[in-house]
Amino acid sequence: MTAPRDVVVHPDAEVLAAATAARLLTALVDAQCHRSPVHLVLTGGTVGIKVLEHVAQSPVRAAVDWSGVHVWWGDERFLPDGHADRNETQARAALLDALGDELPAAHLHPMAPPSEATPTPEASAAAYAAELAAFATPEGSGSSVPAFDVLLLGMGPDGHVASLFPGHPALTVADASTVGVHGSPKPPPERVSLTFEAIRRAREVWVVAAGAEKAAAVASALASAPVEVTPAAGALGTTRTLWLLDVAATGALDLPESAPPA
Numbered sequence: 308m309t310a311p312r313d314v315v316v317h318p319d320a321e322v323l324a325a326a327t328a329a330r331l332l333t334a335l336v337d338a339q340c341h342r343s344p345v346h347l348v349l350t351g352g353t354v355g356i357k358v359l360e361h362v363a364q365s366p367v368r369a370a371v372d373w374s375g376v377h378v379w380w381g382d383e384r385f386l387p388d389g390h391a392d393r394n395e396t397q398a399r400a401a402l403l404d405a406l407g408d409e410l411p412a413a414h415l416h417p418m419a420p421p422s423e424a425t426p427t428p429e430a431s432a433a434a435y436a437a438e439l440a441a442f443a444t445p446e447g448s449g450s451s452v453p454a455f456d457v458l459l460l461g462m463g464p465d466g467h468v469a470s471l472f473p474g475h476p477a478l479t480v481a482d483a484s485t486v487g488v489h490g491s492p493k494p495p496p497e498r499v500s501l502t503f504e505a506i507r508r509a510r511e512v513w514v515v516a517a518g519a520e521k522a523a524a525v526a527s528a529l530a531s532a533p534v535e536v537t538p539a540a541g542a543l544g545t546t547r548t549l550w551l552l553d554v555a556a557t558g559a560l561d562l563p564e565s566a567p568p569a
């Protein structure tokens with residue numbers, strides 16, 4: 308089951324990141340009223356990392372019981388551990404290191420970098436699928452992943468989300484929660500990604516995008532273009548799909564005008 312998309316527009320990328328951080332903290336606090344643990348999926352990318360920096364700086368960060376949060380990634384660049392371009396490395400620098408012992412190390416679920424045990428993106432993807440399956444909820448539902456509470460996604464100017472690129476075979480993987488990616492048009496070429504099957508298990512999917520270069524892809528996704536053309540169109544949550552944009556990214560959208568002041 309999926310819900311219609313909501314669109315929220317902020318004046319610029321900085322406000323977008325700050326408002327998304329505030330929204331994320333509140334969503335985690337709210338989710339913790341209902342269940343424990345809660346599952347959060349991070350994204351890489353410019354705005355996604357900026358959001359985490361704002362979370363780190365917010366005093367509201369203390370309202371979250373981080374010991375009850377599990378952190379996952381929607382995709383990863385298949386690069387050595389600690390590489391500056393890994394989404395994990397950037398998330399650690401932006402937020403996770405600052406949380407220290409508040410967030411138990413066992414609750415962090417990065418995608419495995421190249422190693423003897425995981426020499427290929429496929430091996431890393433398989434290891435991640437096994438880890439996801441160990442936390443699959445609700446029990447007995449047949450799901451192979453947790454029912455993520457919030458799954459954050461950035462979006463590239465080509466409409467890619469996670470590491471699911473237009474026209475790429477990874478888009479159509481239907482029988483697995485993760486996929487190894489080769490030949491990504493955006494460097495690095497080798498990546499690991501959640502599939503749409505896994506993404507669509509999230510309660511809330513939030514697509515966060517800023518900048519005029521994303522406007523055409525935003526308009527295409529919100530017009531429900533085929534996922535082969537605009538992958539972001541396939542990013543849907545079970546209870547909510549939220550598009551968080553700055554004004555520049557709405558350039559090609561036909562948005563209702565704000566009501567004039569009374």
Ligand SMILES: O=C1O[C@H](COP(=O)(O)O)[C@@H](O)[C@H](O)[C@H]1O
Nearest residue numbers: 350351352353354461462463469
């Ligand atoms: O490479 C990636 O790019 C996308 C979008 O990044 P952005 O800098 O254009 O916002 C990101 O969502 C994804 O996680 C990342 O691996």
